[in-house]
Amino acid sequence: MGATLEIRDLTLRFGGVTALDRLRLSLAPGTVLGLAGPNGSGKSSLINVLTGHYRGEGSILLDSEQIDHLAAPERVRLGMTRTFQAPRTYRRMSVLENLDAACHAFRPLLRNRSVRRCETKEMHAQLERFGLGHLAHALPDQLTPVEQRLLELARAHVTGARLLLLDEPAAGTTEAEAHHLRQVMAEHVLPGRTAILIEHRLDFLRALCSELVVLQAGRMLAQGAPDDVFAKAEVRETLMGEPVHA
Amino acid sequence: MLDLVQNTVDGIAAGAAYALLAIGFTLIFGVMRRLNIAFGPSIMVGVFLGAWVHAQWSAGLVGAAVATFIGALIASAYIERLSFAAIRGDAALASMASSFALWMQLEQGVALAFPGRTTAFPGLPALPDLETAGLFLRGDDIMILAVAGIVLIALHRLIYHSHFGLEMRALADNPEAARVAQVNTKRVAFLTFCLAATVGAVAGVLIAAADGQISPKFGLWATLKGLIAMMIGGLGSLRGALLGGLVLGVVEAQAQWYLGAAAREIIVYGLLFVCLILLPAGLAGVRDTGAARKL
Amino acid sequence: MDPFLISVLSNIGLFSFLALSAWLLLIGGEISFGQQAYFAFGAYGGGIATAVWGWPFPLALLWGAGLGAGVGALVAWPAARLSGVHYAIATLAFAELSRACLNVFRYQRDVDGYLTGPDGANGFGDIRWVYETGIAPGTYLALIAGLLFAVITAIALASRFNLLAQLRMVGEDPILAGMQGLRVLRWKVGAAAAAGAIAGLGGGLYAHLATYVEPAQFSVMTGVHAVAYGLIGGLGTALGPILGVLIDIGLLESLRALAAYRMIVFGGLVALILILRPRGILDESLVAKVRAWARR
Numbered sequence: 155m156g157a158t159l160e161i162r163d164l165t166l167r168f169g170g171v172t173a174l175d176r177l178r179l180s181l182a183p184g185t186v187l188g189l190a191g192p193n194g195s196g197k198s199s200l201i202n203v204l205t206g207h208y209r210g211e212g213s214i215l216l217d218s219e220q221i222d223h224l225a226a227p228e229r230v231r232l233g234m235t236r237t238f239q240a241p242r243t244y245r246r247m248s249v250l251e252n253l254d255a256a257c258h259a260f261r262p263l264l265r266n267r268s269v270r271r272c273e274t275k276e277m278h279a280q281l282e283r284f285g286l287g288h289l290a291h292a293l294p295d296q297l298t299p300v301e302q303r304l305l306e307l308a309r310a311h312v313t314g315a316r317l318l319l320l321d322e323p324a325a326g327t328t329e330a331e332a333h334h335l336r337q338v339m340a341e342h343v344l345p346g347r348t349a350i351l352i353e354h355r356l357d358f359l360r361a362l363c364s365e366l367v368v369l370q371a372g373r374m375l376a377q378g379a380p381d382d383v384f385a386k387a388e389v390r391e392t393l394m395g396e397p398v399h400a
Numbered sequence: 401m402l403d404l405v406q407n408t409v410d411g412i413a414a415g416a417a418y419a420l421l422a423i424g425f426t427l428i429f430g431v432m433r434r435l436n437i438a439f440g441p442s443i444m445v446g447v448f449l450g451a452w453v454h455a456q457w458s459a460g461l462v463g464a465a466v467a468t469f470i471g472a473l474i475a476s477a478y479i480e481r482l483s484f485a486a487i488r489g490d491a492a493l494a495s496m497a498s499s500f501a502l503w504m505q506l507e508q509g510v511a512l513a514f515p516g517r518t519t520a521f522p523g524l525p526a527l528p529d530l531e532t533a534g535l536f537l538r539g540d541d542i543m544i545l546a547v548a549g550i551v552l553i554a555l556h557r558l559i560y561h562s563h564f565g566l567e568m569r570a571l572a573d574n575p576e577a578a579r580v581a582q583v584n585t586k587r588v589a590f591l592t593f594c595l596a597a598t599v600g601a602v603a604g605v606l607i608a609a610a611d612g613q614i615s616p617k618f619g620l621w622a623t624l625k626g627l628i629a630m631m632i633g634g635l636g637s638l639r640g641a642l643l644g645g646l647v648l649g650v651v652e653a654q655a656q657w658y659l660g661a662a663a664r665e666i667i668v669y670g671l672l673f674v675c676l677i678l679l680p681a682g683l684a685g686v687r688d689t690g691a692a693r694k695l
Numbered sequence: 696m697d698p699f700l701i702s703v704l705s706n707i708g709l710f711s712f713l714a715l716s717a718w719l720l721l722i723g724g725e726i727s728f729g730q731q732a733y734f735a736f737g738a739y740g741g742g743i744a745t746a747v748w749g750w751p752f753p754l755a756l757l758w759g760a761g762l763g764a765g766v767g768a769l770v771a772w773p774a775a776r777l778s779g780v781h782y783a784i785a786t787l788a789f790a791e792l793s794r795a796c797l798n799v800f801r802y803q804r805d806v807d808g809y810l811t812g813p814d815g816a817n818g819f820g821d822i823r824w825v826y827e828t829g830i831a832p833g834t835y836l837a838l839i840a841g842l843l844f845a846v847i848t849a850i851a852l853a854s855r856f857n858l859l860a861q862l863r864m865v866g867e868d869p870i871l872a873g874m875q876g877l878r879v880l881r882w883k884v885g886a887a888a889a890a891g892a893i894a895g896l897g898g899g900l901y902a903h904l905a906t907y908v909e910p911a912q913f914s915v916m917t918g919v920h921a922v923a924y925g926l927i928g929g930l931g932t933a934l935g936p937i938l939g940v941l942i943d944i945g946l947l948e949s950l951r952a953l954a955a956y957r958m959i960v961f962g963g964l965v966a967l968i969l970i971l972r973p974r975g976i977l978d979e980s981l982v983a984k985v986r987a988w989a990r991r
Contacts, residue, residue: 225878227878437919487969494926497726498966
């Protein structure tokens, strides 16, 4: 079951720049919210504030619990996880160990083998599911860009998090690769979870999202079902310059 | 009250030399994003070469100064090639570690070549002391302030009004963008080392000449003074290095006068530690310089 | 056993504590130039415990280790927010501050008619417990080796329980680790406490073997060597820093011809190795390869 997320009057300022301006959002469990907008509109900032990397004003409620006073590790332990725009891995650890780390990270002292989700066999099975089975002992630097993105998704999946924050999971991939990632996400990663998905590829958003928000200069320009939002003139104008895949 | 002002005056003169050392560190750190721990010892190689040249050929201060520059340049080039150019960009820790390995080498090398606790270095030209309103400014201090001032002005012109300075600043600000803009990053890095060596050599000559002698402890001493001044002022900022150096000089002078040498050490290191904890951006208020790098 | 050999091995053992201390922090992503301070606290603390207070030796060692752990954690707590160069210089500042304080630290009491205890810059002598109880150098070496082995075993246990891997995660990418639920600050403070304890234990052992300690012995150069040992020996395993100590003290000290040039040779070796292997001889990839081979 996905988490509920509520954001009230979220504001983030850097020096003279307002990255987020009194944002309000309410996500029901299982919602996949697409987040679009030109560069600098506040998309990544929103994720960074939700995870606790930046501190803003306003309140954030995860499953009706206020979390804005909590540090990032605490928020993660409550069931939130994110992927990074540029894939981040432990370059000195193997693919399997990286996946293991995501699963084990905040387990207490002993490797909790009774939790089926984190057993080595299960880790291998997950790698298979994401198409990385043959790369279990490879180092992250040996992975192709799309394989690295698959690893990011696999790691997000095994945490068991109920709120996913996905920052451009298909950036830098080809059409075919993006299509593959879309399928993997729809099949394995998104079901049963609440998610916020940042992407520039509009076909991606259309295919995966039940709801779409367009940001501009930290403010919400439009919100609603993807087709309705894309129909709006001001949205097309803001997102102009980006190829709109039919 | 008069003591306070007198100490401040004395402190500023010493602080000027510290500022030059701190600037040397900052130039390298600003452009390369790595700390050259062997900077002090490289200056030491210079001043010992200067002392040697003077001992061999009675070269006087000018001859010793020239030799100091040459020695510091050679030592800096050695460090740059081995510890910085040869090591991959993302292994910043390895560079710093390598530079202290070379520090060990240079320190032992100098100690072996110049056995004995101290070696003579030619003194500063005798300038008359200045006395005004009950304050005393020694001739040596006037010399140090004058020379340091000239160097700072020249450095400012170089960094802010020359093409090379522009390249340095570009590299310091954003290495990737600089590379894309056709800045020859390797050349700029090497020349920055040379520039730092030159500035450091000036400091070395001033300090050695004012003391009239040098010891193998000079390397560690110069490293500590330069590092402390740089960190107090704010890592990566030239203005900070200047400010930090002057503050260090004045704090030292006051502490020494009122509390003695032992307390002076405690206060200086305590000040550095507290500064780092409470004011990581330093007095110049330097924000994130990208210094928090992965190892 | 040849007394010279015992002496060299004892030195290797003692410096290994210091090297392990710095190594643990390196794994956690921080370079510390100040582990010699905790070594000093262990030495002074342990020495005062036996020479001035008449405590039993094991308790004195525990006290030294505890001091190292406590002060290490206390320093790390504010310093852990810093990183990279700032952290390194902060540790240097604290170590020099400690040394400057020890230079004025006088704590002398009448023990059996003699004034015993630290006397500032004049040092702290008459730490005679080992000689008064007639422990042979060979036996003391066995003690050093035994305790060192215990420390390494503790580290191996930590590895077995996934603790070391998590510290490495914090060390390699604290932001990512935080995003996976690791409380980065706690790990940094915890690692500092453990490192301080190890250094303090070594210091206590050192004081009783040397019978005389003075602030000048705990210099920046000592701290720099401690870090160098881990970096040259390798960050992939706890045996790395010990290998580093072996190379410096073992190889070069025992080759009399090179003794005078030891730092020149060692420094040159470190610089060369760092060009070829930035994480040392026994680095993580080598250890991974060995593990993979063992798995077959």
